[in-house]
Amino acid sequence: MSTDNLVEISNLSFAYGKRPILQGINLVAPRGKVIAIMGGSGCGKTTLLQLIGGQLRPSKGEVRVSGQLVHDLDQQALYQLRRKMGMLFQFGALFTDMSVFDNVAFQMREHTDLSETLIRDLVLMKLHAVGLRGASKLMPSELSGGMARRVALARAVALDPMLIMYDEPFAGLDPISLGVVGNLIRRLTDTLGLTSILVTHDVHESLKIVDYVYFVSEGAIEAEGTPDQIRASGLPFVHQFVHGEEDGPVPFHYPASSYTQDLGLGARK
Amino acid sequence: MGRTTLDLWVGVFVAAGLAALLVLAFKVGNMRSVNLSDAYTVTADFDNIGGLKPRAAVKSAGVVVGRVSEIAFDDKTYEARVTLSLDKRYTFPKDTIAAILTSGLLGEQYIGLDAGGSDKKLANGDKIQITQSAVVLENLISNFLYSKAAGGSDKSPAPAAGAPATQGTQQ
Amino acid sequence: MMRIGVNFFSAIGRRVIEGVWRLGYVTRFLMLTLLRSCTSLTRPGLVIREIYSSGVLSLIIIAVSGLFVGMVLGFQGYETLKTYGSEQSLGVLVALSLVRELGPVVAALLFASRAGSAITAEIGLMKTTEQLKALEMMAIDPIARIVAPRFWGGVISMPLLAAIFSVMGVFGGYLVGVVLIGVDDGAFWSQMQAAVDVRHDVVNGFIKSCVFGFAVTTIALFEGYDAPPTAEGVSRATTRTVVTSSLTILALDFVLTAFMFKGV
Structure with a gap:
């Protein structure tokens, strides 16, 4: 494989105990691109991110980030690698006992010896990039969902990482915040030379900003392609997902025994 | 950063806590009493120590000069061997008398030291030769009743009959 | 009937294994916390x-409760001692009960419900809102950065x-005894000082409170760290902290007392 790929996942399987979550995943994230991993809720997308971040160990296959085998690193090397990764959690995961400013400054204070004045300038720059320089003194509890997401984004890029992972960045946002966050992801990726991996189920917003899409269903990659290919795709699963149809390859009903039997109608015959 | 007020409060708290420990040591407890690292030990054998317990006070002329550190039974002489640790500041003559006394009628028992007239002083590991055992209340009462019975002829047979019983219950 | 018996024993077995x-x-968890305490040392x-x-x-609740407990001891002790004519020993009674038992035990119980529950709730919420995971992804060890400082804070505060x-x-x-009832001032203090031994009573009480602080803080931190990341999980963990630490305090107190005061 070429070294142009920051993240390379080959033949990856993962199971919680005996319950298989992911099976035979192959995926690459080229440098400087935004890729999206899409799929229904609970299909193992977040697990995939945790495997890339080294929080979980795969049961089979391998995950390489920047050429390093993530699950083979000891804690020190793993932490060294994680300094070059940023992660945006589903609801921001801001530190609730610190102000917005301190949240963004947190990693700089923990990992670097920069002077407090330099940190201040850097933090204000990062906050300015997400349009929240004026909110630096607020506490996380005073922010709206979209603002919190943007602060978390500023925090994730605080140490200029090479890779940012977004766990459902659009969940629970109003259409305006949704557009703002989407455009920020694209812009930050381009201006800072990052690589972004987006885990989401919001098809329309993400198709606007990403370079490549993987569809995950029941632990396996069902389809992949550029946004245009996806939109044009005739695969029933992708079609159902993109157009939000109720029933299709992904059934409306959770697997159950026969309806008539459950209601006792079958027995009466 | 607002850290200074926080530091101040923690400082107040730690100072209060340490002050409380000092108060416990000096005002509630008695730090100035016997410091065992500065003590020497002597032993004394008693026929009967009564209710004496380890850590009981050792007093001379009413002043606490040490503590009972150990009580053991000697199965050669069938006597109680009491080890006393005494404050180094005080020395006693070799012929000092150790007696087990009671503070008040029902109070705690302690050891009283009555200094003798010898020129030689008690040293670490020495043994106090002259001792006086604890006064056991039951013995006193029965002795009293016996003498009463003996002196008062046939006037009081009932208490005399009861006396052996009380003697039997004593330790 | 047989079935019920088997179920009963297998339930007990499961609980024991779980425990x-x-x-x-x-x-x-405790070992990890101790091993990764270097951060706490370098960043006081x-x-x-x-x-x-x-x-x-916790200072206010501890100080006020202490005052009231002492005042109650003063009243009750006086009433009891009066019948034996030894009101002079009130100081002994109050001081010994407090220094040996009530001080460490009641303070630890209050500490468990005031500070312990707060620690559990805080760490449980940090887990629920993925703050601990975020720390890990920032290459910061949550045990070193979040758990260890709280551990030492608790262990230092408790005694x-x-x-x-x-x-x-x-x-x-x-x-109550001297100012209100009028027990002799001198006798109150001098009898107390004669009876309270620094090494035996004060130091042992101090050791007890250190042990309790260690136990309560460990339990509180663990329950928070182990809490299921839901609102219900955190609230249950908080309750468990208070219940488990209270029982642990009382059980440990029994063991320690048996060790410390056996000969007297």
């Missing part, structure tokens, strides 16, 4: 913050709180 499992987990600011939140913020509790209690006993 032993948890015990091992707690031990490993973190520990000072936690002394503030578990020590300083100081117990000492303050005891002193406030003695003062409360003095207020």
Whole structure:
């Protein structure tokens, strides 16, 4: 494989105990691109991110980030690698006992010896990039969902990482915040030379900003392609997902025994 | 950063806590009493120590000069061997008398030291030769009743009959 | 009938296995916390913050409770001692009960419900809102950065709180006994000083409070760290902290007392 790929996942399987979550995943994230991993809720997308971040160990296959085998690193090397990764959690995961400013400054204070004045300038720059320089003194509890997401984004890029992972960045946002966050992801990726991996189920917003899409269903990659290919795709699963149809390859009903039997109608015959 | 007020409060708290420990040591407890690292030990054998317990006070002329550190039974002489640790500041003559006394009628028992007239002083590991055992209340009462019975002829047979019983219950 | 019996025993068996499992987990957690305490040593600011939140913020409740407990001891002790004509020993009674038992135990119980529950809730919420995971992804060890400072903050605060509790209690006993009822001032203090031994009573009480602080903080941290990341999980964990630590305090107190005061 070429070294142009920051993240390379080959033949990856993962199971919680005996319950298989992911099976035979192959995926690459080229440098400087935004890729999206899409799929229904609970299909193992977040697990995939945790495997890339080294929080979980795969049961089979391998995950390489920047050429390093993530699950083979000891804690020190793993932490060294994680300094070059940023992660945006589903609801921001801001530190609730610190102000917005301190949240963004947190990693700089923990990992670097920069002077407090330099940190201040850097933090204000990062906050300015997400349009929240004026909110630096607020506490996380005073922010709206979209603002919190943007602060978390500023925090994730605080140490200029090479890779940012977004766990459902659009969940629970109003259409305006949704557009703002989407455009920020694209812009930050381009201006800072990052690589972004987006885990989401919001098809329309993400198709606007990403370079490549993987569809995950029941632990396996069902389809992949550029946004245009996806939109044009005739695969029933992708079609159902993109157009939000109720029933299709992904059934409306959770697997159950026969309806008539459950209601006792079958027995009466 | 607002850290200074926080530091101040923690400082107040730690100072209060340490002050409380000092108060416990000096005002509630008695730090100035016997410091065992500065003590020497002597032993004394008693026929009967009564209710004496380890850590009981050792007093001379009413002043606490040490503590009972150990009580053991000697199965050669069938006597109680009491080890006393005494404050180094005080020395006693070799012929000092150790007696087990009671503070008040029902109070705690302690050891009283009555200094003798010898020129030689008690040293670490020495043994106090002259001792006086604890006064056991039951013995006193029965002795009293016996003498009463003996002196008062046939006037009081009932208490005399009861006396052996009380003697039997004593330790 | 047979079936019920089998179920009963298998339920007990499961609980025992579960309990032993948890015990091992707690031990490993504690070891990790101790091993990764270097950060707390090099950055005392973190520990000072936690002394503030578990020590300083518990100060009021500890001081006030100590005062009241001492005052009650003064009243009750006086009533009892009066019948034996030994009111002079009121100081002994108040001081010994406080220094040996009530100071460490009641202060630890209050500490568990005030500071312990707060620690559990805080860490449980940090887990629920993925703050701990975020720390890990920032290459910051949550045990070193979040758990260890709270551990040392609690372990340092607890003995100081117990000492303050005891002193406030003695003062409360003095207020009721001497100022209110009129026991002789000199006898109150001198009998107390004669009976309270520094090494035997004060130091042993201090050791007790250290052990309790260690136990309560460990339980509180573990319950928070282990809480299921839901609102219900955190609230249950908080309750468990208070219940488990209270029982642990009382059981440990029995064991320690048996060790410390057996000969007297």
